[in-house]
């Protein structure tokens with residue numbers, strides 16, 4: 188690729204594009220069993236990866252897409268700066284993608300509600316008898332820890348010559364962020380970056396991310 192490298196912007200969904208952890212709240216609400224909290228706790232403490240956690244959680248769920256969607260849309264609150272960031276990417280023709288270890292169905296719906304149609308990489312749900320199957324089309328077979336391997340997407344875009352900006356807040360971002368050219372972080376991700384000496388911009392709203400990126404040459 189000749190000339191300056193194009194930018195690509197990768198944004199986590201739960202806790203980042205949405206201020207709320209919609210996937211977490213969904214499982215808290217519908218995984219009608221206290222063993223979900225044991226699984227979640229194991230995940231947060233690094234004892235299981237998200238893929239194993241989902242495999243365990245799906246046994247606790249009944250497939251009810253309409254109720255799930257209504258619940259998820261009710262709980263989603265897009266960051267008020269999301270439109271500024273997405274608008275900037277559109278004007279500059281920078282690819283903007285949502286990378287999520289949550290569930291695809293509510294992400295597309297929540298974005299569409301605000302008028303955005305964007306590429307999304309996330310886990311998928313389907314019926315399995317009266318229960319649920321959680322599919323992980325973007326897992327990395329060489330690792331298999333997370334449902335969605337965000338690091339793999341950073342790697343692919345870098346290989347294609349993109350200057351990759353990563354925006355996130357949580358556990359599912361820990362592998363991906365250090366591999367990006369530029370990181371915007373809050374929450375657990377910011378703590379990890381600080382502890383490990385990964386350079387990052389701390390942010391509280393995506394409007395700040397848009398501000399910094401708008402000063403960037405193409």
Ligand SMILES: [Mg+2]
Pocket residue numbers: 199200201202203355356357358
């Ligand atoms: Mg998150």
